Every structure is written in structure tokens, then in C-alpha cells.
Amino acid sequence: MIRPFHLAFPVHDLAAARAFYGSTMGCAEGRSSDSWIDFDLFGHQIVAHLDPSAKPVAVENAVDGHAVPVPHFGVVLTMPDWQALADRVTAAGVTFGIAPYIRFKGQPGEQATMFFRDPSGNALEFKAFADDAMLFAT
Numbered sequence: 001m002i003r004p005f006h007l008a009f010p011v012h013d014l015a016a017a018r019a020f021y022g023s024t025m026g027c028a029e030g031r032s033s034d035s036w037i038d039f040d041l042f043g044h045q046i047v048a049h050l051d052p053s054a055k056p057v058a059v060e061n062a063v064d065g066h067a068v069p070v071p072h073f074g075v076v077l078t079m080p081d082w083q084a085l086a087d088r089v090t091a092a093g094v095t096f097g098i099a100p101y102i103r104f105k106g107q108p109g110e111q112a113t114m115f116f117r118d119p120s121g122n123a124l125e126f127k128a129f130a131d132d133a134m135l136f137a138t
Contacts, residue, residue: 010051016119056121072123082128108137
């Protein structure tokens with residue numbers, strides 16, 4: 001079994017982070033203080049840390065004909081969980097940087113993917129594979 005990862009990242013507004021990760025994304029909230037909030041992101045611990053001067057990074061790399069933001073983070077989900085999240089964030093009016101689609105179609109590593117940003121500009125990617133054995137396919 002894979003152990004949960006922990007990721008701490010900057011946000012410029014804790015209330016906006018709480019609304020986005022809690023309400024929009026459906027992440028349960030854990031511990032918090034005046035300067036940080038723990039969230040359960042599909043069984044992984046992410047922590048939004050307050051940095052009022054946080055600015056998004058604007059680097060992008062081409063992948064399968066799309067401009068992929070760097071850095072970014074997310075989770076590899078099951079296909080049903082990926083579709084449910086895509087439906088949830090679409091219904092919430094989240095703007096996609098890369099709308100949900102199938103990347104590398106018909107090739108090794110074929111995957112469903114989507115990119116969007118949180119209110120502080122942190123880029124998030126969620127993906128899923130029809131066959132999880134393709135995660136590290138070459």
C-alpha cells in the first residue's frame with residue numbers, strides 16, 4: 001500500500017483556500033490555525049500556508065499539444081473518481097487551464113487529465129488511467 005504524501009503550499013487568502021478546497025473540491029478539513037489549514041486530498045495531507053504575497057508561477061511546458069503549468073500537484077485517481085471530480089469542479093464554475101480530456105490517446109500511458117488553479121494560482125492536475133499499470137509506461 002502506498003503511504004499518503006504531505007504537501008505544504010502557499011496561499012494568499014486562507015478563507016478563499018478553505019472555500020475552494022473544502023466546498024468546491026470536497027476536501028475534509030483537518031487541523032488549522034490563523035496561518036495554515038490541513039486538508040484531506042483523496043487520502044493525502046495538503047496544507048495551505050498563508051503567504052499574503054504569494055504569486056502564481058507562470059512557467060509552462062508543452063505536453064501533448066497543451067501548455068502544462070509548472071509547478072503543479074494533484075492525485076492519480078480512479079476513472080470514476082476523476083469523472084466525479086471533473087463534474088464537481090465544472091458544476092462549481094471552475095475555469096480549466098486544460099479542460100478534462102484524454103491525453104496520449106492510443107499510446108502507452110493514455111490518461112484522463114485536467115488542470116485548474118486554486119484562488120491563489122496554484123496549479124492542480126488530476127489524472128486517471130483506464131489501466132493503472134500505464135502510470136509509468138514508456
